[in-house]
Amino acid sequence: MISTCGPHVRWAPVLMLAILVSGIARADTVALKANLQPSSEVPPRVSKGHGTVDATFDTDTKLLTWTATYAELSGPVTMAHFHGPAPVGQNAKVQVPIDKKALASPMKGQATLSEQQVSDLMTGQWYFNIHTQENPTGEIRGQVMPAN
Template sequence: MMRSSVFMAMALAGSVAVVTPAMARTFHVMGQFAPSAGVTGTPTGGVTGTLDDKRNLVTYRLSWSGLSGPVTAAHFHGPADPGQDAGVMVPISGPYNSPLRGSVMMTADQVAALRAGRVYVNLHTAAHPDGEARAQLQVQDKH
């Protein structure tokens, strides 16, 4: 009787350990702004932030200078390899003043593209409505 109680307690403890949710991992997100294709200006600045892979939450800080005028829109685009264009994945809310901080929720597929280096941030201006500056994002383990 005692052995079966001990066995049941151990089995129950083992099953609880199996269903315990995985710990969220946090990753660094970063990228440097460069001119978009066909743009002759020299934008500077970049994107820094974090990715919480459990909640699919990206927290970001964008900073920029050297654009032809004020930023009129900003987005996460993808999936796209460096130098390739893609549609808007997630809009970035304004007001568009540097530095700009915020966070966005992404889908699991969008996070997979981000982790694969296939997402970029695009800054749009009146002179370049298709995008003046682009930062291809890289994700690294946070130590």
């Protein structure tokens, strides 16, 4: 018997299975960003300080990974945190503290988030701020938003 199906048809089930498996195994990664400015603090601060947070969030593992950089602050960093839930202009409690040993720029870290934290982060309800001795409640701050 001669097959009327070409080689591409015989491989179709294998290709479909490979596509399905790769789709299941691959999580989405969401790029996030915050521009840190003294004017974003509540209340606003007067400072030459500025910085950025570049982060990624893995939707499968719920792992938030970040790099925060800063410059021209009034003094050494005493604390840094992700806070939420809060819209721009409001304060909120600490959600993810930055280890005191990791406060030098660039700050790098990661944390696994709870379902509620994920919901708040993904709806723009988190911010990042950096504290100094001169500005103990925060010197620069920025809302964490999708990078695109």
